[in-house]
Amino acid sequence: MDSSSSGRGAAPREVALVIDGAAELATSLGRTPRRGAELGAIEVLRAPLVAIDAGRIVAVGPRESLRAQFVGREELDARGGTLVPGFVDAHTHPVFATTREDEFELRTRGATYVEIAAAGGGIVSTVRGVRAASQGDLEQALELHLARFLEHGTTTVEAKSGYGLSVADELKCLRAIAAVRQRSALDIAPTFLGAHDYPLEHRGDKPVYVAQVRDQMLPAVAAEGLAEYCDVFAESIAFSLADARSILERARGLGLGLRLHVDQLTPLGGAELAAELGAASADHLEHVSARGIERLRDSGVVAVLCPLVPLYLRQDSEAPARRMIDAGVAIALSTDFNPGSCYLPSMPEVASWAALRYRMSAAECLTAATLNAACSVGRGELTGTLEAGKRADVLVLDVPNHRHLVYELGRNPVRTVVAGGRIVWTRHYTPPACDERRAARDHV
Numbered sequence: 001m002d003s004s005s006s007g008r009g010a011a012p013r014e015v016a017l018v019i020d021g022a023a024e025l026a027t028s029l030g031r032t033p034r035r036g037a038e039l040g041a042i043e044v045l046r047a048p049l050v051a052i053d054a055g056r057i058v059a060v061g062p063r064e065s066l067r068a069q070f071v072g073r074e075e076l077d078a079r080g081g082t083l084v085p086g087f088v089d090a091h092t093h094p095v096f097a098t099t100r101e102d103e104f105e106l107r108t109r110g111a112t113y114v115e116i117a118a119a120g121g122g123i124v125s126t127v128r129g130v131r132a133a134s135q136g137d138l139e140q141a142l143e144l145h146l147a148r149f150l151e152h153g154t155t156t157v158e159a160k161s162g163y164g165l166s167v168a169d170e171l172k173c174l175r176a177i178a179a180v181r182q183r184s185a186l187d188i189a190p191t192f193l194g195a196h197d198y199p200l201e202h203r204g205d206k207p208v209y210v211a212q213v214r215d216q217m218l219p220a221v222a223a224e225g226l227a228e229y230c231d232v233f234a235e236s237i238a239f240s241l242a243d244a245r246s247i248l249e250r251a252r253g254l255g256l257g258l259r260l261h262v263d264q265l266t267p268l269g270g271a272e273l274a275a276e277l278g279a280a281s282a283d284h285l286e287h288v289s290a291r292g293i294e295r296l297r298d299s300g301v302v303a304v305l306c307p308l309v310p311l312y313l314r315q316d317s318e319a320p321a322r323r324m325i326d327a328g329v330a331i332a333l334s335t336d337f338n339p340g341s342c343y344l345p346s347m348p349e350v351a352s353w354a355a356l357r358y359r360m361s362a363a364e365c366l367t368a369a370t371l372n373a374a375c376s377v378g379r380g381e382l383t384g385t386l387e388a389g390k391r392a393d394v395l396v397l398d399v400p401n402h403r404h405l406v407y408e409l410g411r412n413p414v415r416t417v418v419a420g421g422r423i424v425w426t427r428h429y430t431p432p433a434c435d436e437r438r439a440a441r442d443h444v
Contacts (some may be wrong), residue, residue, distance in 0.1 A: 010069075015053035016421060018072030019394060020063060022048055025083040026363070027060075027386040028371040033302055033330035039372075040363040044402065048083060052392040056422035058388050077081050078283040078396045081415055084366060084405070085386050086155025087347035088373035090304045093160050093193075093338035094145040095138055095173045098129035100340045104312075113313050113341065114237055114265070123163065123197040126339055130173065132164040138176040145337065146186055150344040150425050153414040154385075157186050158334075158377045160231055162193030165209075167216050169173065170194045174226035177289035180280050185417075185424040188392075189377040191259060192218070192227040195239050195247050210243045214250045222254040228378065231281065233260040234270040248277055257378065264309075275299035280377045281332070285324075286310060286317045293320070297328045302376035305368075306336035307353045310321045312391030313341050321358035332373040333365065348405060350411055355406035362403040392421040 025048035028034055048400065049063040051070040059066055085152035101115050103125075110115045116122050122268030130138065142159075149157055160172035174190060180187040194213040221227050230251030234244040238261075248258045257280045262270020264284035274282035282288075282296060283304040296303055305319045325331055333350050336342045344350070351365040360368070374384030396416040399405055405413060419423040 007411070012069055012071040014071050014073060015051045015058055017052040017074045017076060017392070017397070017418070017423070018070050019050040019052070019076045019078055019083065020067070021080065021093060022078035022083045023080045024048070024100050024401050025050070025060065025386060026366060027085055028367040029387060030371065030387055030416070031162065031375075031380045032382065033300075033375040033380070034367050035330040035374045036325065036328045037366050039325055039331065042363045042366060042402075050083065050248070050386065051395060052394075052418070052421045053340050055128070055392055057386060057388050057390050057392050059388055068150050071114045074423070076396070076418070080400070082397045082399050082402055082404070083386065084395050084397060085370040085384055086395055086417065086419060087153045087369050088156040088379070088384055089149060089154045089334050089337070090158050090281065090332050090373040090376045091306060091334035091336050091342065091349055092157055093162060093336070094157070094163060095142055095159065095176055096126050096130060096163050096339050097133040097137055097141055098126060098339065100125060100342065103340060107314050113315075117237065120200075122340060124200055126163045126166050127197075127199060131169050134370070135172050135176050138173060142176055142180050145183070145345065146180065146184055148270060149337070150186060150417055150419075151414065152346040152348060152412055153395045153397075153417060154330055154345070154347055155417065155419040156374060156377065156379060157188055158189040158229075160189055160191040160193040161195075161227075162196030162231070165194065165197065165199040167212065167220060170217055171226070172221060174221060174224075178226055185419045185422070187379070187383070187420075189229065189379070190227045191229040192221045193231040193233070194218075195232040195244070197238055201272065206315060210239070214247050214306070218247070218250055218254055218256075220418055222256065227256060229257040229259045231261065233261040234268060234273065235261065235264060236266045236268060241269060244270070245277070248279070249351070252277070259283065263289075263292065271296050274301050280378065283334070284309070285319045286315070286333065288320065288324075293324055293327050293329060296324070300330065302330045302332050304332045304373070304376055305354070305358070306332050306334050306342065307350060307357055309336050309342045311353070312344075314350050318357055319361060321354065325360070326363065330375070331364075331368045332376045333368040340362065346412065347408070352409050362406045366402055392418055394418040398427075
């Protein structure tokens with residue numbers, strides 16, 4: 001991993017930032033999704049050093065071989081922590097104006113997601129808040145949500161619209177994302193999700209709304225360059241596979257990448273559709289079929305899994321992650337941050353839950369939350385690993401090794417966030433660096 005061009009004995013090269021003092025560095029390598037046994041094949045360095053300049057990683061390697069070669073205009077002491085790539089959250093719905101804790105309470109009393117939606121709650125309740133909000137209101141709310149992502153180590157986030165469900169309101173949501181994107185420390189991949197649900201005014205004429213998404217919303221979104229991807233919620237209570245295909249084929253013709261919410265509530269066959277269309281991702285997959293798994297593997301579509309959603313919705317079915325990994329499907333992890341089915345901005349919590357419920361190793365979780373997620377949003381060449389030439393998205397974790405990341409629940413392990421080569425967030429209180437390491441060293 002040592003990619004320095006400086007020779008031994010030469011004067012040290014001055015760079016913008018040097019990160020030193022870590023106990024461990026853990027990262028996947030490469031620019032394409034890892035699958036099968038490769039998912040857990042990460043590089044682990046003891047006593048590493050990272051040199052950063054012009055927003056990019058210049059060198060990564062053992063401290064003993066790099067310390068004399070680089071001097072930083074700014075030096076970051078990792079104080080015995082662990083360095084990992086910034087997390088990539090590949091499925092989020094962060095543009096909303098109101099929360100839905102009342103529905104959470106209803107679910108604790110036995111109400112289901114489908115029952116709440118049928119009674120006028122769910123997505124359409126958030127739509128009411130978004131339609132009443134100004135673009136400025138949505139920008140302010142989005143900035144708050146992104147700040148919470150950042151403090152939990154997310155440096156790249158896919159951000160969907162989908163709570164406007166009209167031409168004007170979907171454009172308002174995407175314009176809010178575009179405005180905040182210009183000033184955010186996070187890299188944002190915007191996604192148009194006009195086909196998230198049917199608005200109340202079109203519940204009786206669903207084909208009219210499908211045509212509106214396909215023939216009015218999509219051309220307007222593409223004309224303004226407001227989205228990189230188009231997503232559709234293909235489900236028995238949402239859009240049929242035929243309607244999803246119609247919308248996504250139009251999106252592809254307009255130059256957008258494709259994503260799908262599929263097989264979340266029923267085995268509809270959405271994974272097969274994602275594979276047929278060559279989508280960037282197929283997301284959720286709690287009810288994916290054996291044939292769907294095969295098609296995802298053969299097509300190379302990344303399966304973006306949301307392990308906390310079934311818990312949040314009190315559902316028994318979980319995505320068969322272990323089976324998909326063993327079959328050779330590329331797996332990514334995400335929060336599915338949204339006001340209704342997973343109000344959670346923490347990728348460390350997602351990684352822990354994936355280890356506990358999906359039986360994924362710490363290394364597999366790390367790859368799924370970084371490189372594979374980056375590939376699913378078209379950024380595998382840019383970020384997701386700690387390698388020379390990649391954008392310098394680096395986390396200093398307040399843990400002694402990468403396995404501790406999934407082992408510990410209930411505490412944010414992120415101490416410092418470097419995004420695009422800049423220190424953009426630091427926890428104000430840092431506990432003594434040696435205690436955790438000494439405990440780990442002395443434990444038998």
